[in-house]
Amino acid sequence: MNAASPTCAVPTAPSGANGAAIEALPYVRRDPKSDLLRLDLVVEGVHCAACIRRIEGRLKRLPGVKDARLNLSSRRLSVAFEGAPERARAIVTAVEELGYRAVPFDPARLEGADAAAEKELLLCLAVAGFAAGNIMLLAVSVWSGHFVGMGEATRTLLHWFEALIALPAIAFAGRPFFRSALSALRAGHTNMDVPISLAVLLAPAVSLFETIRMGEHAYFDSAVTLLFFLLIGRYLDRRARGAARAAVARLLALRAQAVMRLEPDGTTRPVRPDDLAPGDEIVVATGERVGVDGAVVEGRSELDTSLVTGETVPQPVEPGSRVFAGTVNLGAPLRVRVTAVGEGTLLAEIVRLMEAAEQRRSRFVALADRVARLYAPFVHTLAALTFLGWLWWGAGWHFALMSALAVLIITCPCALGLAVPAVQVIAAGRLMRSGILIKSATALERFARIDTVVFDKTGTLTSGQMTLAAIDHGTQEDLEAAAMLARSSRHPLARALAAAAGPGPSASGVEEVAGMGLRWHGPDGEWRLGRRGFAAEVPDDDAPGAELWFTRPNRPSVRFRFHDPLRLDAAAVVATLKARGLAIELLSGDRRATVAGVAQSLGIARWQAELSPAQKVARLEELARAGRKVLMVGDGLNDAPSLAAAYVSLSPASAVDIAQTAADAVFQGKRLAPVLEVLEVARRAEWLVRQNIAFSILYNLCAVPLAVFGYVTPLVAAIAMSTSSLVVVSNSFRLQWSARGALALDAPAAKGRLGSAV
Amino acid sequence: MSGLLFLIPIALFMGLLGLLAFVWALKSGQFDDLDGAAQRILLEEDEEEERPARE
Numbered sequence: 001m002n003a004a005s006p007t008c009a010v011p012t013a014p015s016g017a018n019g020a021a022i023e024a025l026p027y028v029r030r031d032p033k034s035d036l037l038r039l040d041l042v043v044e045g046v047h048c049a050a051c052i053r054r055i056e057g058r059l060k061r062l063p064g065v066k067d068a069r070l071n072l073s074s075r076r077l078s079v080a081f082e083g084a085p086e087r088a089r090a091i092v093t094a095v096e097e098l099g100y101r102a103v104p105f106d107p108a109r110l111e112g113a114d115a116a117a118e119k120e121l122l123l124c125l126a127v128a129g130f131a132a133g134n135i136m137l138l139a140v141s142v143w144s145g146h147f148v149g150m151g152e153a154t155r156t157l158l159h160w161f162e163a164l165i166a167l168p169a170i171a172f173a174g175r176p177f178f179r180s181a182l183s184a185l186r187a188g189h190t191n192m193d194v195p196i197s198l199a200v201l202l203a204p205a206v207s208l209f210e211t212i213r214m215g216e217h218a219y220f221d222s223a224v225t226l227l228f229f230l231l232i233g234r235y236l237d238r239r240a241r242g243a244a245r246a247a248v249a250r251l252l253a254l255r256a257q258a259v260m261r262l263e264p265d266g267t268t269r270p271v272r273p274d275d276l277a278p279g280d281e282i283v284v285a286t287g288e289r290v291g292v293d294g295a296v297v298e299g300r301s302e303l304d305t306s307l308v309t310g311e312t313v314p315q316p317v318e319p320g321s322r323v324f325a326g327t328v329n330l331g332a333p334l335r336v337r338v339t340a341v342g343e344g345t346l347l348a349e350i351v352r353l354m355e356a357a358e359q360r361r362s363r364f365v366a367l368a369d370r371v372a373r374l375y376a377p378f379v380h381t382l383a384a385l386t387f388l389g390w391l392w393w394g395a396g397w398h399f400a401l402m403s404a405l406a407v408l409i410i411t412c413p414c415a416l417g418l419a420v421p422a423v424q425v426i427a428a429g430r431l432m433r434s435g436i437l438i439k440s441a442t443a444l445e446r447f448a449r450i451d452t453v454v455f456d457k458t459g460t461l462t463s464g465q466m467t468l469a470a471i472d473h474g475t476q477e478d479l480e481a482a483a484m485l486a487r488s489s490r491h492p493l494a495r496a497l498a499a500a501a502g503p504g505p506s507a508s509g510v511e512e513v514a515g516m517g518l519r520w521h522g523p524d525g526e527w528r529l530g531r532r533g534f535a536a537e538v539p540d541d542d543a544p545g546a547e548l549w550f551t552r553p554n555r556p557s558v559r560f561r562f563h564d565p566l567r568l569d570a571a572a573v574v575a576t577l578k579a580r581g582l583a584i585e586l587l588s589g590d591r592r593a594t595v596a597g598v599a600q601s602l603g604i605a606r607w608q609a610e611l612s613p614a615q616k617v618a619r620l621e622e623l624a625r626a627g628r629k630v631l632m633v634g635d636g637l638n639d640a641p642s643l644a645a646a647y648v649s650l651s652p653a654s655a656v657d658i659a660q661t662a663a664d665a666v667f668q669g670k671r672l673a674p675v676l677e678v679l680e681v682a683r684r685a686e687w688l689v690r691q692n693i694a695f696s697i698l699y700n701l702c703a704v705p706l707a708v709f710g711y712v713t714p715l716v717a718a719i720a721m722s723t724s725s726l727v728v729v730s731n732s733f734r735l736q737w738s739a740r741g742a743l744a745l746d747a748p749a750a751k752g753r754l755g756s757a758v
Numbered sequence: 759m760s761g762l763l764f765l766i767p768i769a770l771f772m773g774l775l776g777l778l779a780f781v782w783a784l785k786s787g788q789f790d791d792l793d794g795a796a797q798r799i800l801l802e803e804d805e806e807e808e809r810p811a812r813e
Contacts, residue, residue, distance in 0.1 A: 049800040072794030122784060130777040134770060154762070161766055 023258055023270040024088035027104035036066055036080040039088045042253045043077050044101040046070060051100070058094055065091070075250060077102065105253045114242045121235040124173040128228040131169030132221070135162050136718075139221040143715045152214055159211040159218045166204050166220035173227055174200050176234060192372040192417055195379055199412035200227055206405050217402070222409050222717045229725050230417045237421035237441075240428040244437040248666050251653050259291035260284075262335065273325070276338045284334045286512075287490040289326065294336040296321045301331030304466075304492065307656050308637045310458040310589030312564045314546055326637055326656045330492060331531075332516075350613055350640055354662060357617050357645030366442045368420040371693055375413065383407040386708050399710065406707040409717050411700050415724040419692035422732035427685040430736060435653075435668035436678055443664035445689075446648035447682035449629050453577055453675070454620065454646065456634035457588035457598055461574075462564040463670065464635070464654060466492055466546060468500035469565075474550070474558030482550040482560065485510050485518045485529045493548050494518070494529070496562055517548070525553035566598065573672040574602045580679075583628070587616050589638050616642040633675060635659055650675060681735070688735055692728045699724045 029038045043055070052070050055077065059068035064083040071078070079091055088104070095102040138158045145155055177200065181193040200223050207218035258270035262281040273291045276282070281297060284290050290303070302314035307326040314330050317323060323336055383404045390400035428438045438444060455461050471479060483501030486494035488510040511519045517530010528535040529550045536549035536557035546562045577584055586607035588595045595609035608619065620642050623630050632639070632646030635655030643649035643662040651663035660666050667674035703720050706712050712720075783789065 049797040052794065052797060053801055070794065071791040072797055073791045119784065122789070123781065126777060126780050126784070130773055134773050137769065138766070157762070158766075161770070165770070 023272070024092045024104045025085060026272055026275060027106060028085045028088045031080065034080070036082055037085055037088075039079045039081070039091060040105055040107045041077040041079070041092065041095065041102040042105050042250050043070065043075055043095060044103075044254050046072060046075055046100060054098055055095060055100065058098060059091060062087075062090060062094060074246060076105075076107075101254065103254050114238075114245060118235070118238050118242050121176060121231065121238055124176060125228070125231040125235050127169050128173040128224060128231050131165050131173070132224045132228040134165050135221045135224050138162050139218075139714065139718070142218075146216075146715075155216075156211060156214045159207075159220075162218060162220040163204070163208055163211055166224050167208070169224055170200060170204055170227060173231060177227075177230070190373055190376045191369045192413055195372070195376045195408075195411070195413055196226075196230060196417060198380070199223070199408050202405060203409050206401065210402075217714050219405070219409055219714050219717065222714060222721065225718065226409075226412055226414050226721060229414055229721075233418045233421035233425075236425040240425045240432075241439065241441060244428065244432060244439050247432070247437050248439060248653075248660060251666075251668075252657050252660065257289060257291060278338050280338045282336050282338065284323075284329045284336055286329060286331065286333060287492055287495075289328050290323050290334075290336065291325055292336070292338050293322070293324050294338045296323060296334055297337050298335040299332050301329055301334050304328040304330050306458045306464060306564070306590075307635070310456060310636050310638055312458055312462075312546070312590055312594060324637065328492065350637055350658065353613055353617055353641035354644045354658075357621075357641050360621065360645070364442050364446060366420070367445055367689060367693070368416070371416065372413070375416070375697075379408070379411045382411070382704065382708070389708075390710075403708065403710040406710065406712040406717070407704060410703045410707040410712055410720060412721075413696065414721050415696035415699060415728045416693060418725055418728050419696055420689055422729045423685050423688045423692065423735060426732055426735045427681050431665075431678065431681055434674065434677060436674050437666045437668075438664070439666065440664040443648055444682045444685050446629075446664070447631065447678055448686035450582070450631040450647060450679070452583040452585065452623060452628045452630045454585045454587055454623075454630055454632045454634075454642070455574075455604075456632075456636060456639045456642075457586060457590055457595055458564060459635040459654060460633050460639075460652065461570045461586070461598060461602065461672070462566050464564060466496045466562045467565050468496055468560060469563035470561045472559040472561065473556050474560075478550060478558045479560070480504060481527070481552065482529050482548075482558070485520050485527060488512075489518055493546055493560075493562055497529075497548060497560060522552070527552050566601065567670065567672045569671050569673050571602050573676055574604060576676055577679075578603070585619075585623075587611055587619055587642070589613075589616075589636070613638045613641050617645045620645045631675075631679075634663075650678065684735055688732055692731055695727060695731070696724060 024039060024041075027039060030036075031038050046052070046055070052072065055070050056068045059065050059079060062081075064087050065079060065081045067078075067080040069078050070076075077095070081087055081091070092102050092104065138161055142150070142155055142158050144150075145158075174197070177193045177197050180191065181197040184191040184194060203219040203223040207220050207223075210216075210218050259273050259276065260268040260283045261271045261276065262283055263269055268283050276292055282292065282294070296317050296319050298319060300316070300318045302316050303323060305315050305324070305327045306312050307328075308324050317334070322339075323334070386407050387400045387404035390403055391397060424441075424444055427444055431438055458464060468479075479497070479501050483498050483504055484507040486497040486501075487504070487506040489495070489512055507520050507522075509520065513519055513530070513534065516534040517528060520527045527550075529548060532538060532547070532549055534549075535551050536559075538549070538557060548560045548562070550558045550560065574584055584604050584606070586595065586599050586602075586604045588598075588607070588609050589611055590609060592609040595607055599605075599607040608615075611619070616639065620630055620632065624645075624647065629647040632642050632649045633651070634640075634643055634649070635652050637656045637658060639651075640656070640658045640662045643651060643659055649663040650665050650667060651659045653660070653666050653668040655663070655666075665678060667678070699720070703712070706716070788795075
């Protein structure tokens with residue numbers, strides 16, 4: 001899946017060759033306001049202004065189309081048109097003819113609550129920003145007035161203006177923090193938002209009191225500026241993760257394919273997998289992905305189940321066999337009856353395992369919250385002690401209260417609140433540019449702490465695509481002859497054969513015998529390419545891996561063997577991980593012989609084969625009990641429970657939906673190197689977060705004595721707070737500046753291995 | 759000093775105007791596609807005129 005090729009000049013060709021395109025009709029909605037029809041599409045391969053012009057310009061010339069707008073950030077195209085809903089088909093075709101892949105989607109399902117929460121934060125941010133700017137204007141006047149002898153009446157007037165802006169602004173913009181603090185307190189613990197909320201509420205309350213009694217100092221500016229800074233961090237953090245989640249959802253939507261439903265009148269119609277009801281029957285053509293879980297009604301074939309079980313050898317199916325979404329039909333067309341997800345199916349078992357694993361996994365407490373748990377009680381005790389101390393000293397309750405408040409304001413974890421999001425936003429943005437999407441808020445922290453990496457084999461260490469491995473009893477000439485037949489077939493093995501032979505002529509009049517192979521009447525008689533028994537009369541020797549046989553008259557039968565090759569940089573990545581002192585394990589559902597071969601070529605000493613999903617989870621939990629922090633990298637349906645059970649998990653974008661949903665992060669591309677990059681960036685991020693937190697605490701240690709002894713005026717508080725926040729944010733930017741070279745594969749040994757793997 | 763009595767409200771009013779403009783821009787979807795907005799300035803304006811000529 002290549003969602004973001006760097007060049008724009010050549011749009012990606014429509015890759016809908018495998019399976020039918022999704023029918024656009026069910027996605028057409030009627031807009032109640034304008035009474036126009038609306039269609040939303042996810043478009044792949046759009047990058048620049050030229051793409052916008054090409055697509056929008058083309059669509060606006062279609063009859064009936066009133067408006068077309070392409071959103072370049074979310075790669076979504078929204079079209080408004082009038083007339084028959086069937087025009088939706090012409091719209092999709094028009095976009096695909098331009099060379100972009102377009103898939104209809106339901107906007108309500110792709111967006112969810114994230115977008116709304118993001119908008120609310122942005123609105124709060126705007127209000128806080130407005131208030132902070134205006135209050136600061138007045139506050140600066142007051143501070144200057146302290147030096148030139150501003151009259152009491154003028155000062156109080158300015159304070160009243162500050163209160164007028166600050167109170168509604170805090171009530172509005174502070175809600176995200178108040179909500180989070182309240183829910184933490186209700187659950188009986190504290191988080192970072194508790195001291196924040198307390199300071200943000202107490203400061204204006206006391207300032208209001210001071211204003212009423214015409215006092216000298218008001219802290220409205222501190223409270224609102226604090227809120228403004230924190231909201232910036234909160235908003236950016238939310239946006240980075242929202243963008244990652246949206247990108248994952250988009251990748252999944254792009255991959256969605258229609259299934260061919262068998263209608264009562266015997267015709268087939270492409271429909272969304274969601275629109276199928278149990279009992280419906282679908283037709284799965286040769287080379288097509290099975291879109292649903294069900295049972296075979298008619299037809300015998302072989303299925304590639306590597307995405308589901310990790311097994312690379314095709315599984316035979318016959319009427320009555322269960323089939324699962326994600327498998328690929330290698331043989332004859334099948335008729336499949338859709339079954340509900342009930343007890344006893346593989347999927348139900350996977351979901352049950354996932355839920356159990358997630359429950360058993362101890363809830364990870366983010367570093368910032370752990371610091372807050374120690375910090376909040378300490379700060380609040382200190383403030384109380386300051387108050388009581390001054391009372392005991394006989395300083396009068398007003399001075400005591402103001403000093404205690406100054407302690408709360410100066411220790412309000414502004415820098416602490418920014419310490420983590422500032423780093424995370426930059427790290428997530430940097431990873432996103434290299435195609436790695438971090439979905440979970442605490443994933444980076446967990447990535448930084450792992451000491452063990454567990455890989456799945458099929459589709460993770462290997463590419464998951466069949467390629468020609470060897471030709472038995474034949475030569476290059478046989479390969480080229482066989483490729484002439486293979487080029488006219490959509491069968492995955494035939495395609496792999498054609499790819500191995502390279503471009504060349506295609507024989508005309510090739511006949512495909514469903515589920516058996518290809519037949520062609522050549523100049524010297526009949527040529528056959530296909531499975532054993534059809535193309536060659538040889539006994540089954542139970543050889544591992546997929547194979548094709550090729551027979552020509554008066555010549556010995558040739559066998560083509562296929563295998564699932566390693567990802568190009570798998571060996572180098574594993575070597576680098578080992579060099580960094582991480583323990584590596586391989587857990588696979590595939591056969592022993594295949595797994596052993598892969599483990600040996602990668603130098604992985606600890607491996608297990610023929611594991612069920614439950615056994616994989618059991619192994620991960622065994623590791624967790626031994627105190628290991630495990631990164632699980634996997635892509636299959638059978639990996640989903642282990643991804644949920646692991647300390648932290650990563651899955652390629654080619655993985656099944658459920659695995660991508662379970663994983664903490666998703667990486668794109670054909671290489672395995674993103675695993676290294678995630679770990680490297682996470683480690684650097686962790687180091688910067690610790691620096692930031694250390695700095696914030698150090699700053700507090702210096703500032704607190706001033707506050708305790710009553711030296712902190714609003715001016716001092718404002719300067720101290722802004723400086724510490726700026727220091728923390730600038731420090732975080734170092735993550736962006738760090739040289740990319742540091743992330744390249746290290747260890748000279750890795751280079752040698754990379755060479756041998758190619 | 760009496761100047762403050764009308765200068766401050768004017769300043770606040772103008773600030774508020776800015777805030778309202780931002781809220782309006784946010785609600786009308788102008789922040790929905792920042793990447794697209796950056797690219798759209800490169801598009802030529804006269805494309806819209808091309809359309810009626812064709813219909």
